[in-house]
Each structure stands twice: as C-alpha cells, then as structure tokens.
Amino acid sequence: MSTEIQVQPNKMIVSSSPHMFDNTSIPKIMWTVVLALIPAVIFAIYHFGIPALQTLTTGSISAVVFEAVAQKVLRKPITIKDGSAFLCGLLMAMTLPPAVPLFVPIVGSFIAIVVAKHSMGGLGFNIFNPAHIGRAALMASWPVLMTTWTNVSTKVDTFTSATPLNILKQQGYDELIHLFGSQQQMYKSLFFGLRNGSIGETSVLLLLIGGLVLIYKKYVDWVVPVSMIGTVAVLTWIFGPHGLFTGDPLFHIMAGGLMIGAFFMATDMVTTPITRKGKVIFAAGCGLITVLIRLVGGYPEGVCYSILLMNSVTPLIDRFIQPVRYGRK
Template sequence: MIVSSSPHMFADTSIQKIMWTVNLTLLPAVLFSIYHFGMQALVTLLAGSLSAVVFEALTQKILKKKVTIDDGSAFLCGLLLAMCLPPAVPLFVPIVGSFIAIVVAKHSMGGLGFNIFNPAHIGRAALMVSWPVVMTTWTSITTRADVTTSATPLNILKLQGYDAVVNTFGSQTELYKALFLGLRNGCIGETCVVLLVLGGLVLIYKRIIDWVVPVTMIGTVGILTWMFGGAHGFMSGDPIFHMMAGGLIIGAFFMATDMVTTPITRKGKLIFAAGAGAITVLIRLIGGYPEGVCYSILLMNCVTPLIDRYIQPTLYGRGEVR
C-alpha cells in the first residue's frame, strides 16, 4: 500500500520497457542495413551495442553502483551510435565511441537521467574529430537504379551541387525513391527513411515520444532549405530531398526526442526542435560539413536548461481566471 497525498497517477511503464521498445522499433532499420551493407554493418552494430553494455557494467561496478544493463539504455546508446557510423569503419571505432558515450558523456555526469548531452551523439562527434577520414569514407554500392557511387547524397550536394545529385541517381524521381527506400550510401542506420518513420510512428502511438519534436525539426529543415537551399534564388530549394537525406530522420525521431536531454514542456520541445532544425540547415548550406544533425542536437542540448527555466507550465490553481 502506498500512502501519499493526491493526486495519484499510475502508469504501466518503466525505463526498461521504454528502452527496449525503442530498441525494437529500430530493429527493421537495423535488419535492412545488414541486408543493404552486408556483414560489415552487422559487425559494427554488434561492436557498438555490446561494448556499450560492457562499459556500462564495468563503470557501475567500479563506482559500486547497481548494475542496470538489463534496462536497455546502454544497449540503445551503443546501437544508435553504431547506426550513425559508416558501415566499413575499423572495429575499434564503435568500441571507442561507446566508451566515450557511456563512460564520459553518461556516467561522468552521474549516469542515466543526469547527462546533459545525448551520449550517442557525443560519441559520434568525438569520433568525427578524431578520425575524420575514417568517418567520411563510404563503401561503394550499386543502387537499384544501377548507379554506382562512393559518396552520400549530401556529400555530392556539398561538393558538386544539387544537379549532380539528381544526375547521379538518374532523375529526381529515382533520387526520392533511393532516399525513401534506403537504396543509397550513408551511415548504417540512416538510409531507409520509410522504416525509420514507421518506427518513430510506433513510438508516437505508444506516447514514448512527442510528435511535436520530429515534426517541428523535419518541418523546419524542409521550410528553410526550400527558402534558402536552392541554386536558382529564393524559394528554389528541394525540401523533400533535405528532409529525407542524411541523418535527419533518425536524429529527429530517436535522438532529439531523448527525454533526458530535451526540454520538459511541449512549448520548450517546439523551440528545441526548431532550433535544431535551423542549425542543421545552417551547417548543411553554409558550414564545412555536409551534415549537421549531430551537432545541431548537441548544441540545442546546451540550451535545454535555459529553455526549461523560462518555459514553464502554469502551476495548478495559479492560472488566470476568466
């Protein structure tokens, strides 16, 4: 029996249930990536997720804390990190990334619920600055449009322009098809838009994430790239391409919705997601990197405490009486 003052609210959920549900929603995209990129992708995914679990257990043992690897949070962190890596990286890369994500970004700040930054993206950002060549080397694949390419669509866009992207895939229709179905180069888990969206919709249906975040972030990227991303002047960009290219979908549904590092209120989440979308566009169009999702989310993680301080819900009973 629980003795406490009202109101009482009970929910049939737990951290373990939430984390393993998110892991399961990523499974279709994981299976597709193994089919698409081959066994090298499987090795990278296993190295990232399993090493994250080991580092979590060792760290908690050293700190004399309860080992909680069964809650699925470490596995999810390592899995997301591995999904944001090129498929053919050396084996040490996902292992080092998991160490940085779990030990440095998560447990140095107190563990689950206390980390300021998204651990998986911290791991990826650290790998990006440490081994930039390895992190931007892509395995050549042949799409169903019979086009062989060794660069991602965003890489081609940055170096050669949008027309070169369309020519690489044969037509704009084939480009959209490749992006939607995942028939392109890219990081392991970011290629198949349709499977990532389906997984995200399951999370929204189960109310594990708020639809405001992915819709706002993806919508912001679409609007701004349509307005400023074209080579033929104002409002001549291709928003559909930018919304499906790169890691925007996996970032918007599975990274920017992290309940620990994002604002609490819906209005705060809207500001967070719009800011992340705007920074993504800024990096893609003006910055030196072809992709900006990772850094945009990390930069907005810095602003989360400020947003939570100034965007607060009205206290019960303190609202304006009309």
C-alpha cells in the same frame, strides 16, 4: 509537494506524490525503442552486408560492457538489463559508416557511456545525448575514417560511394540529379534506402514506421520530429541552389540522418525540454542549425551537432518556458 490523505477507522495514512501510476518503466521504453529500430537495422545489414552487422554488434555489446564496468567501479547497482546502454550503443553505431574498423565503435561506446553518461551521474543526469557525443568525438579523432563511404553492399546496386549530401556540398544539386538519373529516381532511392551513407541513413520508410510506433506508444511527443523536420523543410525550400524559394525540401528531409535524428535522438527524454512549448523551440533550433551547417558550413551534415548544441540550451529553455502553476491563469 502535494500529499494524499486516506482516512480509515482510527487511522490516518499520509502518502506523498505521485498518485497516478501505470505499467510504463525504463526497460519497457528502452527495449520498445530498440524494437522500433530493428526494421531499419535489418535493412541496413541487408544493404551494407556483414561490415554493418559487425559495427552494430560491436557498438551495442561494448556499450553494455562499459556500462557494467562503470557501475561496478562506481559501486552502483548494475542495470544493464534496462536496455539504455544497449540502445545508446546501437544508436551510436548507426551514425557510423558501415565499414569502419571495429575499434571505432568500441571507442565511441566508451565515450558515450563512460564520459558522456556516467561522468555526469548516469541515466537521467547526462546533459548531452550520449550517442551523439560518441559520434562527435569519433569525428574529431578520425575524420577520414568517419567520412570514407565505401560501397560495401553486394545486395543493392548503389550509384556511387559518396553520400547524397556529400555530392550536394561538393558538386551541387544539378550534378546530384544527374548521378541519380532523375529527381523521381533520387526520391525513390532515398525513401527506400538505396543509397550510401551511415548505417542509420537507410530506409526513410522503415525509420518513419519505427518513429510512428513510438508516437503511438506515447514514448515520443510528435511535436519534436514534426517541428525539426518542418523547420528543415521550410528553410531548405526558401534558400535553394538557384535563389530564393528554389530549394528541394523533400531531398533534405530524406537525406542524411535527419529522420533518425528527429525521431530517435532529438526526442531523448533526458536531454530535451520538459514542456511542449520548450520542445517546439528545441526542435526548431535543431532544424535551423542543421540547415545552417548543410548549406553554409563546411560539413555536409549537421544533425549531430545541431542536437548537441540545442542540448546545451535545454536548461535555459526549461528556465524560461515553464507550465502555469496549478490554480493560476
């Protein structure tokens, strides 16, 4: 640990590191991420209607309540104003189908906050992304509810109640294009969010804008989303439906939860590696596992499980990928 020595007349003051300060704080970061998600949230409510609003509200508020209760029981200072619990509940709710029964986001928030976060020591000590732990537990408990995609929108006419990744997995790429009408129409629907899926599988455009805001604010390292999305793009182009190098990487980039996962989940400061090289390895691993699950596995989507699996490898990455010590080459 370095020290700083300040010499004053007849007095020497020694202070410990750090010696650099700025106005960034946990509440500022958390609420900025929430604001970055607001455009996508508003569009999701417009697209899916009242059920999406109910699911998002229930998930966010219940997460805050569980945070306060857990800290009260553990006799810790109550820090619900820092926005971390609200953000966790919001992200967890955005991974759910819009019309799930309201007990589902409540249970998900409980698992995310109490089990995945506070059982490990609270903010800064959790090994796994709490929002995705909540979703994974819900998927294992109620797989039918978590994979029932009812078209509840009265605002936008979507083409089917199934998700694009579900159609790709069950019927193939050619049938997917046929249902959309054309490849260009499919790209348009995915980019602007005119399709079915989880609440967070909305407008790629709005999620991208929110992610770029976080990169601009330097709350997110751009190498993580670029590495994850780039890995998915390259691999899905190579391993296409009609042989090598016949894939559609643009579809896989915009389909499912890749955008929200790459910008808002895989960039979690607590559960990802410290060094930039470690972050690249982590993100590339997330992309690789996502493609394996999508193309080979039984589930149509693999973003959630890929991030959780790579979370478990983060300590190992940090152990072997370390920055050069000061003063050494």
